[in-house]
Amino acid sequence: QVQLQESGPGLVKPSQTLSLTCTVSGGSISSGGYYWSWIRQHPGKGLEWIGYIYYSGSTYYNPSLKSRVTISVDTSKNQFSLKLRSVTAADTAVYYCAAYELAEYFQHWGQGTLVTVSS
Amino acid sequence: SSELTQDPAVSVALGQTVRITCQGDSLRSYYASWYQQKPGQAPVLVIYGKNNRPSGIPDRFSGSSSGKTASLTITGAQAEDEADYYCNSRDSSGVVFGGGTKLTVL
Numbered sequence: 001q002v003q004l005q006e007s008g009p010g011l012v013k014p015s016q017t018l019s020l021t022c023t024v025s026g027g028s029i030s031s032g033g034y035y036w037s038w039i040r041q042h043p044g045k046g047l048e049w050i051g052y053i054y055y056s057g058s059t060y061y062n063p064s065l066k067s068r069v070t071i072s073v074d075t076s077k078n079q080f081s082l083k084l085r086s087v088t089a090a091d092t093a094v095y096y097c098a099a100y101e102l103a104e105y106f107q108h109w110g111q112g113t114l115v116t117v118s119s
Numbered sequence: 120s121s122e123l124t125q126d127p128a129v130s131v132a133l134g135q136t137v138r139i140t141c142q143g144d145s146l147r148s149y150y151a152s153w154y155q156q157k158p159g160q161a162p163v164l165v166i167y168g169k170n171n172r173p174s175g176i177p178d179r180f181s182g183s184s185s186g187k188t189a190s191l192t193i194t195g196a197q198a199e200d201e202a203d204y205y206c207n208s209r210d211s212s213g214v215v216f217g218g219g220t221k222l223t224v225l
Contacts, residue, residue, distance in 0.1 A: 037214075039216075046216060046217070046218045046219045047162065047205055047207075047216040047219070048216065049214040049215070049216060051213070052213075052214070062212070063213075103209065104152065104167065104168065104209065105152035105167035105168070106152070106207070107164055107167075109161040109162055111161055
């Protein structure tokens with residue numbers, strides 16, 4: 001059973017870069033079949049897809065965030081990461097990493113981590 | 120990108136059947152998947168593909184689709200089914216989620 005766990009700072013200052021890492025256990029990130037994804041949820045709001053990466057390094061981003069987002073993968077550590085640049089208070093949200101199986105459905109989710117953007 | 124539209128709130132009497140719908144152009148080309156989210160928890164996949172349930176999801180949950188509308192049906196709703204439900208599909212820009220439906224079990 002694939003399990004995911006987010007890690008990273010819970011507080012980021014405005015204009016800085018939000019950086020999160022997702023550690024995958026119970027399976028190899030290189031095994032194929034999954035697109036490793038980031039999703040966020042603003043407080044009291046719905047889910048917003050940020051982007052995903054395949055183990056080969058191919059990426060796909062939400063057009064509304066594309067200019068500020070980079071997702072990378074480290075197969076040696078079985079991890080993938082999110083960087084969101086130039087953050088504002090509007091980026092305050094719970095950030096989830098998830099495994100997007102066959103590019104059709106999010107089969108496995110991390111527990112989520114709250115990131116607050118504030119000075 | 121395209122959008123997926125859901126009713127913000129739906130209620131159902133305990134033991135009755137409820138249908139939660141999701142509309143969007145992407146659903147003409149791609150299946151919807153459905154997620155249940157309870158307060159303070161991560162979403163949980165309940166339906167994917169044509170009408171598939173992951174292991175552990177009760178068979179009272181089912182999915183269907185017609186044209187640009189996908190539906191999640193709970194047959195014999197239980198108190199523990201009270202939650203937010205989100206639909207999702209692929210689209211031309213990547214991935215899209217519906218705005219969510221808050222299900223209240225009366």
